[in-house]
Amino acid sequence: MAFSKLSIIIPVYNEGKTVYKILDKIKQVELIGGLSKEIVIVNDCSKDDTAMAIRTYMEMNPDLPICFFEHEVNRGKGAALRTGIEKCTGDVVVIQDADLEYDPGEYNLLLKPILDDVADVVYGSRFMGGKPHRILFFWHSIGNKFLTFLSNMLTNLNLTDIETCYKIFRVEIIKSVKLKENRFGFEPEVTAKIARIPGLRLYEIGISYYGRTFQEGKKINWKDGFRAIYCILKYNIFR
Template identity: 70%
Template sequence: MQRLSIIIPAYNEEKTISLILDRINEVKLIRNIEKEVIIVNDCSKDNTEAAIQRYMSDTPNLTINYFKYIKHDVNQGKGAAIHTGIAQATGDYLLVQDADLEYDPGEYNTLLKPIVLASADVVYGSRFMGGNPHRILFFWHSIGNRVLTFLSNMMSNLNLTDMETGYKVFRTAIIQRIYLHEKRFGFEPEVTQKVSMIPGIRIYEVGISYYGRTFAEGKKIGWKDGFRAIYCIAKYGLFNNQLFRKPSEIKAPAQTVG
């Protein structure tokens, strides 16, 4: 493994985008793995773009080897931003990093350990296992996550503890082949159902920290997204007619910029 692609979907994150980039910049990956950061601005209405450009041009001593910045002309949703980032990834593996500081880039090496030691294809970071710090927030939100994980496991025959986690690492050659539909928060249940169907796929799970936000602090997912997740679990678990893209539908990523 030579390069990790870090996809950052961003929508109205001017207050935190520079902070998350700082934390990514501070991380030294095991075995001198390179970092490729792909920021997808999903048509933010605030000064997210200016904050990103200022960081890219003014920050000294960057340890990030490659930067890509992409902007959607219209807001399409977090899932759509992830799709764009996946298509542009050139790393051997990729992960999704939210721009809101809920997940700690300092734990990248924890996520990568099953890959470099056991050649895992997919690694999930679980907020519900291990002894790492977790901010105490909403009871019903945590129950909802566990119910969704339970339903997802029933369909996928996996034994995950946290299907809805924002930290998922994928072998890039595999995830770029998967046909993904969901444009919003349905990405999590859809991709979980689909990777579980790949013959011989090696999926690991590791414990991670979680520094959750309240809705007043900018958290965007709501109860409607929970019902959508149930729909996606059933749809892609029972009626998944197309798992992989046709070779002609896979676009080569653009050249990376150092």
């Protein structure tokens, strides 16, 4: 199958200070395989100047293919991703946070197994080694590894990082998955559901991680960790 376009879905909430920086990074990326880009931004009812920052960027970069959608009320990252998945028109889809924790320069690493037709889905792992990794919170990393371990027990996968932002899908795969979670439960939910697709080829590749502190704007908290445990059980055992 020939691929011609990569859809980059960016859910944003109160990212007025960084959204233009991530768009600059995406703009600079030259994709392998001659792929074009489609940037799908979903503003989840931000309370800061995020919407104005995006519109200003679009006016200043009219040649960059940006599709901008807005939620009238705050619904959560998972809901924003569902909107982006529904609206995207590419052959391959990648999830990109609007902060600066993940490097768009690594899209081609994630794309290669799909373009080589050996993978349908690729996860970018922060824990595989070999890439820069900002040292931050001990218990946060333990929590991530526990969630991945619990998910792997129930999906029979051997992933190292289910909570990673960087997930890339063939479009027909992600559009076929009926997603329900509105917040950060997207990660364990989508992993549980793609694990049940017969014959799915799932790969994992090491990526860089430039994590933020809570003072720098990180939004996920301990409540989301408990929700992730609930989602792992719900979508694997009680489905």
